[in-house]
Amino acid sequence: MRQYILRRLLIAVPSLLGISLVLFTVLALAPGDPFAELATNPNVPPEVAAALRTKFGLDDPIYLRYLHWLSAMLQGDWGFSFVSRMNVDTLILQRLPTTLYVIGSAQLLALLIAIPVGVYAATRPYSIFDQIANTLAFIGFSLPTFFTGLLFILLFSITLDWLPFVYTTDIKATGFRWVIEQVRQALMPVMVLGLFQAASMTRFVRSAMLDVIRLDYVTTARAKGLGQPRVIVKHAMRNAMIPVVTLVALQMPAVFGGAIVTEQIFRIPGIGSLLISSILSNDTPVVMAVTFVFACLVVLFNLIADILYGWLDPRISLR
Amino acid sequence: MLDTELRTMIDEVKDGRMDRRGFVQRMIALGLTAPMATQILAIGGVAMAQSPAPYKPTKRGGGGPLKLLWWQGPTLLNPHFATGTKDQDGSRIFYEPLASWDSAGNLCPILVAEIPSIQNGGLAADGKSVTWKLKPGVKWHDGKPFTADDVVFNWEYARDPATAALTIGVYQDISVEKVDDLTVRVLFKNPTPFWADAFVAVVGCILPKHLFADYKGAKSREAPNNLKPVGTGPYKFVEFKPGDLVRGEINPDYHMPNRPYFDTIEIKGGGDAVSAARAVIQTGEYDYAWNMQVEDDVLLRLEKGGKGKTVYSTGGDIEFIALNFTDPNTEVDGERSSIKTKHPLLSNPAVRKALALLVDRDAIQKHIYGRAGRTTASFLNGPEQFVSKNTKWEFSIEKATQLLEEAGWKVGVDGIREKDGKKLKLLYQTSTNGPRQKTQAIVKQACQKAGIDVELKSVVASVFFSSDVANPDTYSKFYADIEMFQIPMTQPDPAQHMRRFHSRFVATKENKWQGRNFPRWVNQEFDAAIDAAEAEVDPVKRAAFYIKANDIMWQDTVVIPVMHRLKVGAATNSLRPVLSGWTNDTDNIQDWYREI
Numbered sequence: 001m002r003q004y005i006l007r008r009l010l011i012a013v014p015s016l017l018g019i020s021l022v023l024f025t026v027l028a029l030a031p032g033d034p035f036a037e038l039a040t041n042p043n044v045p046p047e048v049a050a051a052l053r054t055k056f057g058l059d060d061p062i063y064l065r066y067l068h069w070l071s072a073m074l075q076g077d078w079g080f081s082f083v084s085r086m087n088v089d090t091l092i093l094q095r096l097p098t099t100l101y102v103i104g105s106a107q108l109l110a111l112l113i114a115i116p117v118g119v120y121a122a123t124r125p126y127s128i129f130d131q132i133a134n135t136l137a138f139i140g141f142s143l144p145t146f147f148t149g150l151l152f153i154l155l156f157s158i159t160l161d162w163l164p165f166v167y168t169t170d171i172k173a174t175g176f177r178w179v180i181e182q183v184r185q186a187l188m189p190v191m192v193l194g195l196f197q198a199a200s201m202t203r204f205v206r207s208a209m210l211d212v213i214r215l216d217y218v219t220t221a222r223a224k225g226l227g228q229p230r231v232i233v234k235h236a237m238r239n240a241m242i243p244v245v246t247l248v249a250l251q252m253p254a255v256f257g258g259a260i261v262t263e264q265i266f267r268i269p270g271i272g273s274l275l276i277s278s279i280l281s282n283d284t285p286v287v288m289a290v291t292f293v294f295a296c297l298v299v300l301f302n303l304i305a306d307i308l309y310g311w312l313d314p315r316i317s318l319r
Numbered sequence: 320m321l322d323t324e325l326r327t328m329i330d331e332v333k334d335g336r337m338d339r340r341g342f343v344q345r346m347i348a349l350g351l352t353a354p355m356a357t358q359i360l361a362i363g364g365v366a367m368a369q370s371p372a373p374y375k376p377t378k379r380g381g382g383g384p385l386k387l388l389w390w391q392g393p394t395l396l397n398p399h400f401a402t403g404t405k406d407q408d409g410s411r412i413f414y415e416p417l418a419s420w421d422s423a424g425n426l427c428p429i430l431v432a433e434i435p436s437i438q439n440g441g442l443a444a445d446g447k448s449v450t451w452k453l454k455p456g457v458k459w460h461d462g463k464p465f466t467a468d469d470v471v472f473n474w475e476y477a478r479d480p481a482t483a484a485l486t487i488g489v490y491q492d493i494s495v496e497k498v499d500d501l502t503v504r505v506l507f508k509n510p511t512p513f514w515a516d517a518f519v520a521v522v523g524c525i526l527p528k529h530l531f532a533d534y535k536g537a538k539s540r541e542a543p544n545n546l547k548p549v550g551t552g553p554y555k556f557v558e559f560k561p562g563d564l565v566r567g568e569i570n571p572d573y574h575m576p577n578r579p580y581f582d583t584i585e586i587k588g589g590g591d592a593v594s595a596a597r598a599v600i601q602t603g604e605y606d607y608a609w610n611m612q613v614e615d616d617v618l619l620r621l622e623k624g625g626k627g628k629t630v631y632s633t634g635g636d637i638e639f640i641a642l643n644f645t646d647p648n649t650e651v652d653g654e655r656s657s658i659k660t661k662h663p664l665l666s667n668p669a670v671r672k673a674l675a676l677l678v679d680r681d682a683i684q685k686h687i688y689g690r691a692g693r694t695t696a697s698f699l700n701g702p703e704q705f706v707s708k709n710t711k712w713e714f715s716i717e718k719a720t721q722l723l724e725e726a727g728w729k730v731g732v733d734g735i736r737e738k739d740g741k742k743l744k745l746l747y748q749t750s751t752n753g754p755r756q757k758t759q760a761i762v763k764q765a766c767q768k769a770g771i772d773v774e775l776k777s778v779v780a781s782v783f784f785s786s787d788v789a790n791p792d793t794y795s796k797f798y799a800d801i802e803m804f805q806i807p808m809t810q811p812d813p814a815q816h817m818r819r820f821h822s823r824f825v826a827t828k829e830n831k832w833q834g835r836n837f838p839r840w841v842n843q844e845f846d847a848a849i850d851a852a853e854a855e856v857d858p859v860k861r862a863a864f865y866i867k868a869n870d871i872m873w874q875d876t877v878v879i880p881v882m883h884r885l886k887v888g889a890a891t892n893s894l895r896p897v898l899s900g901w902t903n904d905t906d907n908i909q910d911w912y913r914e915i
Contacts, residue, residue, distance in 0.1 A: 048480075048487050049786055050833070055483050083402060084394040084561040085540050094560055153594070158601055166388070166587060166598050166605065169564055267589040269563035277391065277562050277589070281402075282781055 005307070012299045019295040020288075024069060027284050028062045056082055069288070079285035083278070088289045092271055098169065099270030102189055103259050109194030110201055111248070117198075118205025119237060122213060123228075133202060140199025145258050149192045149265040156188060163188055167268040189266045193259060197251070204247050208240040242312050249305030253298045375895075376580045376912050380569050385581035385911065388605040390595045392562045392588010397545045398524035399477050399484035404903055407521040408609070409565045409586055411905040413460075414550035416523030417451050417470070418515065420902040422632060424702045424811035426515055427907065430454055430465065430525065430551060430574075435514075446510035446856040451518065453501040457574045459527045460549045460556070467497040470518065472528035472535075481536040486522045493517055510856045513812040520810070520902045525551070553579035553909040562588050573909070580912035593617060599889040600627035606894045606913075609904050611887040614753070615689020618889075627891040631690060634886060634900025635701035635808030635816065638692075640678065640747075640762070640801050640879040641838045642671055647746070647798045654828040656797050658839050663741055665800060669726035670743070671876035674801070676719040677765040678879050680712060686761075687754045692882035699869040700883040701900075702811045704858075707866045710873040712880075719769045728770070736770040748776040748792075748799040750783040755803060758881060788831050795832040797839070805884060811901040813865045814853060820868075820877065821849050838877055845871045 053059055057068065072079060078089040121130040157165040164185050171181045212218065213236050221235045222228075260272030267273070271290055278286035309316045376382070393409025394402075401407040418426045418434060426434045432452045435441020441450045457465040474495040477484040484490075494506045495517070505517055517523060527549055534542035548556045551574065554567030565586040569579060587605070595608040596618060603626040611618065611629060618629050646660035664670050680694040696712035699705055728736040728743060736743040747762070749755045756777055763773040776799065778792045783804070791798050808816050818824070819835035822842070826834035845868055852864035872878065886900050893914050897907040 048483075048485065050831070051480055052483055052485075053786075080540070081394075081561075085397070085400055086395070086546060086561065091561060095563070153597075158597065161602065164604055165594070165602070166590070168587065169560065170558065170566060170585070172384075264590065265594070267587065267594075269560060269589065273589050274562060277394075280391075280781065281394075282785075 001310070005303070008303050008306070012303070016292075016295060016299060020070070020073075020292055021066065023288060023291050023295070024066045025062065027288055028065065056080075069285075078289050081278075081283055081286050083281050083283040083286070088285050091274065091286060092289060092293065095269055095271045095274050098167075098268060099256070099259065099263070099272065102186060102263075102268055102270060103193065103255055105186060105190045106193035106197060106259075107248070107252075107255060109190055110197035113194070113198040114201035114205050115244075118202045119209050119232060119240075121202070122206045122209030122240075123232060125210060130206075133206075137199040137202045140195055141203075143196070144261075145192050145196050146261045146265060148196065149189070149262055152188045152192060153265070165266060167266050169269055189262050189268055193255065193262050196258065197255060201244070201247065205240070205244055208243045209236065212236045212240040238312065242309060245308045245312065246305050249301045249308070252301045253294060256294060256297065374577070374910050374912065375914070376577055379571070379573070379577055379579070380582050382580035382913055383582055385584045385607075386605045387584070387586045387905075388590075388595045388598055388608040389586050389588050390590050390592050390608070390610070393559075393565050393586060394561045395545065396548045396556075396559055396565065397526070397542075398521060399473075399482070399486045399526070400539075400545070401485060401521070404521075404610075405588070407524075407903050408905045409559075410524055410548065411521055411552070411903060412554050412565065412567050412584060412586070412908055413548035413552045413556050414524035414526065415552050416520055416525065417453075417518040418523075419520050419906045420811060420899050421907065422897070422899040422901075424899070424901045426519065428454070429909075430457060442514065446512055446514070447507050449505045449514045450498065451503050451505070453503070454574060455501055457551055458572055459529075459551055460570060461527075461530075463527065463529055465525075465527075465551055466500045467503045468500075469525055469528045470503045471495050471497050472532060473525050474517070476526065476531060476535050476539075479536050482539040484539070489517050489522045510854065512856050512858060512861050513810075513814055516810060516812075520906050554581075554584045557583075564588065575909055578909045584908075596621055596629075596889050599891060600624065600629070603627060603891050606891050607896055607904075608889040611691075611889050613887075614687070615691060618689075618887075625892075627889055629690070630888045630890050630896065630898060631885045632888075632898040632900035633701065635699070635811075635813075636805055636884045636886070636900075637695070637698060637700060637808075637880055638758075638803070638805045638882040638884055639698065640674075640803045640881060641797075642674070642801050642877065642879070643797050643799065643838060644841070644877075645797075645839045647800065652828075655791075656839065658825050658827055658841075662800070664743060664745070667726060668876070669722050670728070673719040673722045673769065674766070674771075675876050675879045676713060676715050676722070677769055677771070678712075678762055678881060679714040679765055680881060681714065682761055683758050683881060687757050688882050688884065691885050691887045693885070695880050695883040696873060697869050698872050698878055698880055699813050699817060699865060700880075701808065704862045705813045705865045705869075707869045707873070709866070709870050714765070716765055716768050719765075723769065723771075730770050734770060735772045742772070743770065744772040744774065745800040746774050746776060747801050747803070748778060748783075749803040750780040750794075751777040752780065758803065786831075786833060793832065795826045795834075795837045797826070797837050803881065808901075817865055817868050818849060818853070820845060820872065822846050840875070840877045842871060842875060842877075845875075 057065060069079065078087065081088055081091060084091060117133050121133045124130055153165045156163045165188065167185050167189070171178055173181055218231060218236050221231045256272065259270065260275060262268070263270045263272040264276055271293065275287065275290040278290065389405055389408065391405045393406050395406050396410050396413065398407060398410035398414050401410060415429045417431045418428050421427050428434055430453060432454045433439055435449050435451060437444060441452070453465070453467060459465055474490050474493070476482055477486045477490040480487065492508060496504050496506065498504050507514070518525070530544045530549055531542055546559055553570055553573050555570045557568050558564065558566040567584045569582050573579060592610065592612045596611050596613050598604045599606065599608040600621040601624045622628055642665050643656060643662055644665065645656045645658055646662050647656045649655070649660050651657040651659045684692050684694055694712065696710035697707050699707070723736055728738045731737045731742065747759060749759060759775045763775060766773045782790055782792050783794050785793055787793060794802055794804055806816070820840060821836065824834045824836040825839050825841065826832045826837045848864045848868040848871065852861050852868065855861040855864060888896065888898060888904060890896050895912050895914055897910040898904055899906065
């Protein structure tokens with residue numbers, strides 16, 4: 001097992017190198033530069049703008065810039081933001097907790113809805129409950145998050161005035177009030193992301209469960225005289241979860257992607273909104289670092305999915 | 320204007336026979352007034368009135384939190400590194416300049432005891448030096464005293480190219496000397512009529528010498544206080560998350576009485592302009608939001624809720640269409656739009672004039688900019704004493720048609736005019752932005768009716784405004800026939816605004832297209848007027864030169880002004896923000912309060 005993980009990690013190295021090379025080249029070839037705003041500012045003489053470009057190495061050839069970046073990265077130096085003039089890792093670390101909190105809660109909410117609903121719907125296929133769950137799931141994943149986000153804001157913040165729609169990182173309260181406020185402000189973004197995830201996941205859980213529930217060993221379990229809940233939870237669900245785990249793990253990066261839009265709408269200071277503002281201001285080192293973090297996440301969650309297989313189904317051996 | 324009459328009037332003010340307000344009103348009547356009127360008085364030997372800010376609170380603090388919403392949050396807090404207004408706005412809460420601009424374009428003393436004038440000996444009669452007397456007893460947030468050394472240090476810091484300060488343009492050509500602990504003198508190489516640039520408003524924010532002295536030059540980016548400002552401002556630094564949040568708390572030792580009003584301040588960043596407007600005007604979650612680039616109908620609809628309203632401040636920002644005087648389709652020495660070429664169509668004055676007649680500014684204002692725009696025929700729209708009364712604009716398809724007919728442009732079989740085998744087809748580019756694309760459509764429609772075929776092109780803003788030498792779509796390369804964007808006026812003086820069309824600034828391959836004269840227009844008369852204005856100390860003659868320069872641009876149709884744009888903010892009903900079109904929104908943050 002340990003050997004397997006080690007081997008997988010070693011394989012990840014060249015793929016991450018490849019990813020970084022592609023990202024860097026694409027970003028370097030993309031138009032625009034971080035000092036664009038200076039061009040129309042009459043206070044800044046053109047020589048200064050040119051000197052800044054040289055200072056930040058924007059005039060070097062691409063391969064040289066990539067090698068600089070790579071060697072710095074290997075030494076743990078993530079680079080330096082042109083726009084904030086601070087280290088990129090500080091910027092990302094500052095924003096990571098918020099993203100993890102929102103995405104984590106959303107994912108948890110999605111699972112909490114999808115698994116019970118999916119399983120229950122599978123045990124009673126084509127019942128009224130199943131029909132309703134299906135319809136809602138279809139609606140859920142056909143509505144993009146930016147649309148439901150705006151809809152939620154209009155309904156809960158503006159019409160009903162129940163929830164704030166600007167996410168603040170510094171809530172001026174302590175103890176219980178702080179927790180309440182923290183939940184209140186995260187409610188809408190978590191719902192938007194979570195319900196979207198839950199919709200597709202419910203469909204998936206249902207079909208995975210339907211596949212398993214018809215198998216002989218489930219019938220055998222029933223024939224043994226085990227109760228319905230026990231059969232479903234202990235026998236059927238465990239096996240049905242294998243494809244679901246793949247889906248959840250592989251969707252994690254997509255969730256981060258979906259969170260970019262949601263973060264922008266609710267002004268959540270996560271890495272997604274950092275990515276957007278950095279792209280808009282052409283802050284290449286930050287864009288590079290954030291996209292690279294996303295790439296690492298994809299690789300990491302693939303690995304986690306594979307390891308979880310082994311745990312869920314001992315027949316799948318990891319070597 | 321009549322020189323002698325003005326001098327008599329200034330003398331009358333000096334002797335007390337005419338009051339300041341009367342003087343300013345007379346100036347308005349003469350078409351020469353406002354912010355610079357006060358500077359006229361200053362150079363004429365009358366002390367500037369300390370503009371009476373109607374500040375009502377009678378004690379410091381007690382106002383609760385002030386919550387500001389910037390849809391692009393500040394990303395750094397060193398005013399010398401600020402790349403845009405958002406960064407300047409964030410820094411300005413903690414750092415202060417010697418003086419700021421008020422809404423009328425007057426100087427307000429911040430860290431100085433008085434505004435320099437000829438009468439108080441602050442301004443040299445030859446226009447070559449300014450002496451600032453610092454306010455005694457001002458302390459940095461860490462308790463150290465603020466002195467002349469700090470001011471001199473900021474000049475050394477910013478002018479050092481290795482520091483890579485973006486304010487270098489302001490400081491590199493002056494020298495600053497310490498007279499005594501509370502007096503500094505700024506010396507200019509040439510007579511400088513507009514002396515209030517260094518140490519004024521956002522580019523003039525002063526950093527503490529004792530915290531930044533070790534980080535001058537190449538080490539500038541390592542300064543720990545780049546992210547933890549220690550200034551003299553009304554609010555002390557608490558927390559900063561780049562792009563997301565700036566937080567401050569009241570400075571109990573602030574040097575102005577009864578100020579500031581609020582106990583804490585925060586600038587929240589991110590999101591978009593429409594939802595920012597919503598959070599202020601509709602739900603009141605925030606007190607003030609900046610830069611409301613939102614269509615007027617949307618704002619009007621939000622305002623019906625009644626919790627907040629939009630606030631406007633007038634500066635000199637101008638949205639305009641520039642005409643290319645060189646040929647974008649012919650390459651000379653590997654350079655398109657080369658100054659050695661002539662535009663095949665637009666070099667004909669009749670075509671340029673016809674185009675100017677085809678821009679329906681009323682429709683553009685009514686349907687696009689609403690309350691945030693004013694129609695104008697001039698490129699220079701402020702301060703008021705520099706605004707020409709001689710220009711006018713008109714929208715008339717008939718006149719344009721007539722003009723083109725007379726110049727020999729006849730309608731061809733395809734409905735497009737042509738002359739000597741050249742068809743009247745123009746490529747019209749601008750940055751991608753809702754209002755701009757709508758304006759393009761309005762202009763195109765009128766042009767079609769007059770027999771001009773216009774092809775529209777929009778370029779992403781990050782490309783259009785970049786200085787990327789390799790990209791063909793930047794505004795400064797101007798590989799199109801006409802292009803439209805906005806040039807902001809960052810100070811209440813036309814020198815920088817007008818200088819860009821001087822022939823020595825033509826954008827070429829040689830200067831990597833960093834020359835600011837992107838229409839590549841060359842006019843000796845204009846050059847002469849600008850040169851004369853920049854050497855002129857007499858404010859009245861100087862204003863006359865700029866008016867003349869503006870009129871030459873209008874007669875020659877170098878640019879077609881589309882809209883004089885106002886700055887739009889959103890504030891809750893109870894907030895009393897002090898704003899000015901001539902400076903950043905937070906430049907007078909110490910005077911903000913809430914009316915209960």
